[in-house]
Amino acid sequence: xxxxxxLPFLAFAMLSCTAPKTQEPMNNEVINAIMARRxxxxxxxxxxxxxxxxxxxxxxxxxxxxxxxxxWEVRIIDNPxxxxxxxxxxVVGNPALSAEMVRGCMRGAPVMTFIxxxxxxxxxxxxxxxxxxxxxxxxxxxxxxxxxxGSPVRFINDAENSAEILAxxxxxxxxxxxxxxxxxxxNESPAAKPRDINKVQFID
Ligand SMILES: Cc1cc2nc3c(=O)[nH]c(=O)nc-3n(C[C@H](O)[C@H](O)[C@H](O)COP(=O)(O)O)c2cc1C
Numbered sequence: 726x727x728x729x730x731x732l733p734f735l736a737f738a739m740l741s742c743t744a745p746k747t748q749e750p751m752n753n754e755v756i757n758a759i760m761a762r763r764x765x766x767x768x769x770x771x772x773x774x775x776x777x778x779x780x781x782x783x784x785x786x787x788x789x790x791x792x793x794x795x796x797w798e799v800r801i802i803d804n805p806x807x808x809x810x811x812x813x814x815x816v817v818g819n820p821a822l823s824a825e826m827v828r829g830c831m832r833g834a835p836v837m838t839f840i841x842x843x844x845x846x847x848x849x850x851x852x853x854x855x856x857x858x859x860x861x862x863x864x865x866x867x868x869x870x871x872x873x874x875g876s877p878v879r880f881i882n883d884a885e886n887s888a889e890i891l892a893x894x895x896x897x898x899x900x901x902x903x904x905x906x907x908x909x910x911x912n913e914s915p916a917a918k919p920r921d922i923n924k925v926q927f928i929d
Contacts, residue, residue: 758865763917765870766832768909772803773836773869781908784863788855796849797856800839800894808837811890815877818884830876834907837877841900853903860906870911877905 751760778801786795802808812831816824831837840857842849861871881890881902891902 754866755862758862760917762861762865762871763915764872765834765907765909765911765913765915766872767911767913768833768835768870768907769912770835771910773908773910775803777867777869778803778836778908780867781860781863781869785856785860788852788859790852790855791846791848794843794846794849794852796843796846796852798841798843798896798900799856800841800896801836802839803836805835807893808835811837811893814886814890814893815880815884818886818890819880820885822880827880830874830880831905832872832874832907834872834909836908838906838908839877839894839902840904840906841894841896842903844899844901850903857904857906864908868910869908872907874905874907878902 782799782801785799790796802811808831812828815830816827819827838860840853842853846852857873861873864871881887884890894902896902
């Protein structure tokens with residue numbers, strides 16, 4: 726008798742394991758943060774507290790990374806005077822470019838992070854990208870806006886005085902400045918730019 730009663734439960738359990746699952750709703754906290762994050766190019770002057778930045782960085786360093794080599798180094802500038810000094814040096818070092826363009830490349834973010842990759846590890850660029858992604862999503866979840874920036878990297882590495890600017894950042898030898906991420910409180914709410922899902926295909 727017990728066996729007969731168990732049969733419908735067993736059948737249900739087997740079906741729920743094998744039947745194709747319907748799509749999960751896109752509304753958990755992680756997905757919401759991913760879908761809500763946008764590049765912010767207008768910020769309030771309000772600084773981001775160092776405790777908050779450390780939470781963001783803790784998210785960053787917990788990213789997947791090759792062989793857990795953590796093949797990155799990060800420098801954070803949240804002092805407006807120091808950030809101004811870096812920008813001034815960048816302007817001096819790029820005489821062919823307008824001062825507005827060079828200063829504007831940081832998009833007015835009050836906190837700038839500079840990420841360098843270990844040139845001795847062939848996957849370090851990916852490590853740094855994943856670190857950066859985690860930093861931006863961590864920030865999003867804390868209500869902090871962010872922007873990933875390539876231009877400052879070019880304007881620093883190509884500057885006539887790049888050695889002086891890089892000395893200020895103080896990366897270890899064999900680490901190459903690769904990415905900047907700006908942080909601050911958003912003063913705009915940009916819409917999502919279109920994405921092309923056709924770039925993703927299942928192969929049967
Ligand atoms: C590697 C990389 C470099 C980028 N460099 C810049 C940059 O120099 N200036 C800028 O305004 N945005 C920059 N962005 C931001 C992109 O323009 C932005 O992520 C893209 O347009 C998609 O918009 P979304 O971030 O709002 O979804 C960069 C993004 C990445 C990933």
